[in-house]
Amino acid sequence: MKIRLDFLQAEPIRVLITGAAGQIAYSLIYMVSSGEVFGKDQPIILHLLDIPPMTKVLEGVCMEINDCALPIVREVVATTNVAEAFKDISAAFLVGAMPRKQGMERKDLLSANVRIFKEQGQALDQHAKKDVKVLVVGNPANTNALICSKYAPSIPKENFSAMTRLDQNRGQSQIAVRCGVPITNVKNVIIWGNHSSTQYPDINHAEVITAGGDKKKVRDAVNDDAWLNDTFISTVQKRGAAVIAARGLSSAMSAAKAASDHMRDWWQGTDGRWVSMGVFSDGSYGTPAEVMYSFPVTCANKKWTIVQGLAIDDFSRQKLDSTGNELMEERGEAIAACEA
Ligand SMILES: NC(=O)c1ccc[n+]([C@@H]2O[C@H](COP(=O)([O-])OP(=O)(O)OC[C@H]3O[C@@H](n4cnc5c(N)ncnc54)[C@H](O)[C@@H]3O)[C@@H](O)[C@H]2O)c1
Numbered sequence: 114m115k116i117r118l119d120f121l122q123a124e125p126i127r128v129l130i131t132g133a134a135g136q137i138a139y140s141l142i143y144m145v146s147s148g149e150v151f152g153k154d155q156p157i158i159l160h161l162l163d164i165p166p167m168t169k170v171l172e173g174v175c176m177e178i179n180d181c182a183l184p185i186v187r188e189v190v191a192t193t194n195v196a197e198a199f200k201d202i203s204a205a206f207l208v209g210a211m212p213r214k215q216g217m218e219r220k221d222l223l224s225a226n227v228r229i230f231k232e233q234g235q236a237l238d239q240h241a242k243k244d245v246k247v248l249v250v251g252n253p254a255n256t257n258a259l260i261c262s263k264y265a266p267s268i269p270k271e272n273f274s275a276m277t278r279l280d281q282n283r284g285q286s287q288i289a290v291r292c293g294v295p296i297t298n299v300k301n302v303i304i305w306g307n308h309s310s311t312q313y314p315d316i317n318h319a320e321v322i323t324a325g326g327d328k329k330k331v332r333d334a335v336n337d338d339a340w341l342n343d344t345f346i347s348t349v350q351k352r353g354a355a356v357i358a359a360r361g362l363s364s365a366m367s368a369a370k371a372a373s374d375h376m377r378d379w380w381q382g383t384d385g386r387w388v389s390m391g392v393f394s395d396g397s398y399g400t401p402a403e404v405m406y407s408f409p410v411t412c413a414n415k416k417w418t419i420v421q422g423l424a425i426d427d428f429s430r431q432k433l434d435s436t437g438n439e440l441m442e443e444r445g446e447a448i449a450a451c452e453a
Pocket residue numbers: 131132133134135136137138162163164167208209210211212229249250251252254276277278279280308363364365368
């Protein structure tokens with residue numbers, strides 16, 4: 114009989130999902146627990162955090178996790194206590210956030226949410242492993258990630274990231290459909306900047322294997338600049354609103370898939386593939402430093418590296434700057450809200 118010693122020997126890692134009683138978590142918990150993210154041989158202890166009014170829902174989620182009979186899940190710590198949730202974690206999906214309520218200004222939403230991420234940054238600082246990898250999904254994701262990192266000074270800034278992978282997946286899918294090819298034939302679609310309507314989905318460096326089997330630049334394969342410079346960009350930028358209009362609820366399954374893709378690529382590496390991640394900007398490509406800006410990156414050894422040397426034309430320059438300006442504005446508002 115063949116014994117799988119690697120599985121028996123692997124130490125479990127503690128993985129936190131916040132907003133665990135919410136929509137995105139409902140899909141994400143299964144993806145993480147099935148081994149999609151950290152590997153099928155990596156046991157995990159799931160930490161699930163939500164707020165006290167959601168205790169009963171969280172209990173139901175825990176019942177379902179048990180009923181899934183998942184081999185890699187060793188234990189579930191479901192809690193409304195922030196310190197317990199962040200204790201000794203190696204990875205965190207920070208999904209939980211306050212939803213926008215009717216009549217709420219964007220500024221009010223930002224200030225309510227950055228306070229949550231200030232508290233969670235402090236909890237990371239005090240309780241998490243120092244090499245913890247943090248993915249912020251809750252909106253405004255880039256600025257929440259920045260605040261989280263600011264209040265966790267003992268953890269390297271490189272260990273924080275914000276999710277723009279859903280936008281990348283949306284962009285890649287639009288191109289695949291337009292070219293009539295499987296999604297795996299499209300690569301190097303980039304999301305620059307903020308996960309908001311100012312984001313810039315950029316296909317200037319993207320390639321596609323066409324239905325005929327040729328490798329082409331997406332711009333040449335599509336051969337319709339009006340569609341690429343206008344319809345494509347606005348479809349990706351407004352896709353979240355289109356899903357809400359159709360479903361009456363915001364994107365959840367696709368957001369969970371994107372969160373799982375993002376963390377898997379960071380954890381297990383991209384083998385040279387480019388992916389988009391909101392990361393701490395070093396000013397590459399003339400972007401503002403010290404905001405969480407989405408760049409094309411490659412990942413290896415659990416570290417990301419910004420893809421350098423890409424040509425940026427005037428059209429792209431204006432878009433990179435405008436989303437950067439928005440991030441600078443959000444940064445100022447968020448810091449003021451945290452210090453108030
Ligand atoms: N970055 C992206 O691409 C992307 C995509 C989709 C959604 N989002 C964002 O993800 C977030 C979650 O979306 P959802 O559809 O799961 O929302 P949801 O309302 O269904 O769930 C959110 C959960 O978070 C919980 N929560 C609120 N405050 C919390 C706190 N302080 N600590 C822990 N949990 C808390 C709520 O009780 C709720 O259970 C939203 O902010 C949404 O805008 C981001």
